Amino acid sequence: MKKKKRALITGITGQDGSYVAELLVRKGYEVFGLVRRSSNDPFVRLKELIRERKITILYGDMRDSGAIRRALERAEPDEIYNLAAQSDVGISFMCPEEAGEINYHGLGRLVHAVLDGRLRSKIYQASTSEMFGSAKPPQNENTPFQPVSPYGVAKLRAHEDYVVGYRKKYPDLFICSGILFNHESPRRGQHFVTRKISISLAKIKLGLQDYVELGNLNARRDWGYAGDFVEAMWLMLQREKPADYVIATGQVHTVRDFVNETAKALDMHIAWSGSGTREVGKTEAGKVIVRVNKKFFRPVEVDHLLGDSGKARRELGWKPRVSFEDLAAMMAKADLEAVASENK
Ligand code: NAP
Ligand code: F7E
Numbered sequence: 400m401k402k403k404k405r406a407l408i409t410g411i412t413g414q415d416g417s418y419v420a421e422l423l424v425r426k427g428y429e430v431f432g433l434v435r436r437s438s439n440d441p442f443v444r445l446k447e448l449i450r451e452r453k454i455t456i457l458y459g460d461m462r463d464s465g466a467i468r469r470a471l472e473r474a475e476p477d478e479i480y481n482l483a484a485q486s487d488v489g490i491s492f493m494c495p496e497e498a499g500e501i502n503y504h505g506l507g508r509l510v511h512a513v514l515d516g517r518l519r520s521k522i523y524q525a526s527t528s529e530m531f532g533s534a535k536p537p538q539n540e541n542t543p544f545q546p547v548s549p550y551g552v553a554k555l556r557a558h559e560d561y562v563v564g565y566r567k568k569y570p571d572l573f574i575c576s577g578i579l580f581n582h583e584s585p586r587r588g589q590h591f592v593t594r595k596i597s598i599s600l601a602k603i604k605l606g607l608q609d610y611v612e613l614g615n616l617n618a619r620r621d622w623g624y625a626g627d628f629v630e631a632m633w634l635m636l637q638r639e640k641p642a643d644y645v646i647a648t649g650q651v652h653t654v655r656d657f658v659n660e661t662a663k664a665l666d667m668h669i670a671w672s673g674s675g676t677r678e679v680g681k682t683e684a685g686k687v688i689v690r691v692n693k694k695f696f697r698p699v700e701v702d703h704l705l706g707d708s709g710k711a712r713r714e715l716g717w718k719p720r721v722s723f724e725d726l727a728a729m730m731a732k733a734d735l736e737a738v739a740s741e742n743k
Pocket of ligand 2 (some may be wrong): 579
């Protein structure tokens with residue numbers, strides 16, 4: 400009988416971690432997840448797979464070299480998906496050390512544990528379009544990086560030192576980066592703008608909230624569906640030689656567009672008036688349901704991210720399946736159902 404492939408996922412409790420775990424279980428992998436201790440239940444998304452023993456949880460933090468080493472000894476992974484991160488860009492301005500410690504040094508600890516243990520594990524690193532920062536769009540693998548946030552800087556250092564740099568230094572090490580543009584889903588953390596919009600409009604629709612306050616409505620992002628993007632991670636690790644790939648939809652929209660699309664999916668059409676911090680979004684009945692609050696602006700903003708994933712399409716055969724409109728509708732519907740059932 401063919402031996403089952405084994406994978407270790409760091410960040411398995413996050414949005415992408417849960418989708419990768421499900422994808423690998425479907426593909427017949429033995430899946431291990433590194434999880435840090437939490438005072439809350441971190442396993443909401445994967446309860447069933449853990450109960451059925453399809454996923455094994457190993458406790459450990461990306462700040463703890465010993466725990467990472469022990470997790471590797473236990474999992475003996477063919478593939479490692481390094482998804483653990485302090486992934487909130489806004490918060491990284493307030494806690495820059497944390498971003499460096501987890502997003503940069505965390506990868507260093509993991510890579511050194513693989514090298515020290517003489518493991519043959521292939522490593523996927525979760526890089527990000529935030530590394531492009533203020534670079535002119537569209538951005539691809541040849542675009543010079545210009546990060547503007549501590550999050551983007553930490554991810555870029557990890558990419559340059561431990562992915563690109565170590566690939567040259569250690570020719571036997573298989574490490575690759577997916578430079579992923581924003582990807583969302585009903586499992587997206589509630590502080591990210593898309594999910595904040597889908598939950599808030601669902602509550603407004605059900606009469607449980609009056610309005611939502613947002614920051615920069617003009618920020619432009621290339622938003623895709625997380626379920627599509629994790630397929631690209633897996634494809635990268637199936638290559639014989641490691642390489643880095645931009646993963647994006649190639650479509651750009653503003654935050655305001657995401658509000659409009661979500662509202663449309665909930666049968667709530669919004670009319671905009673005013674400008675800057677005085678801009679408001681009103682219902683057809685004239686009720687203000689979207690306001691702008693300076694509190695949600697970043698110290699430095701990334702204005703325009705639009706990815707060119709031509710290399711991934713050509714070499715991996717990857718392409719996104721879910722459109723912007725379907726993504727907004729999927730999130731709106733999921734939140735409407737969840738909020739309604741919580742408030743029954
Ligand atoms: P997420 O939902 O915020 O998940 C982050 C995961 O990292 C969580 O499981 C979190 O655990 C874990 N983590 C944080 N600090 C840790 C530590 N010190 N030790 C161990 N685990 C730790 O992020 P995501 O959206 O799934 O993104 C996955 C990865 O892709 C991240 O590296 C992110 O930076 C990167 N990325 C995301 C996007 C995107 O649009 N989603 C785009 C480009 C790159 P807790 O549950 O305990 O907090
Ligand atoms: O912001 C603007 C905000 O926090 C998107 C992470 O997964 O993707 C994500 O980072 C845009 C920004 O995501 C609000 O200023 C307006 O321009 O949803 P976000 P992000 O910063 O793009 C990248 C690729 C990652 O790698 C990260 O890990 O929306 N915006 N008003 C707002 N943003 C938030 N959070 N809240 C607002 O009220």
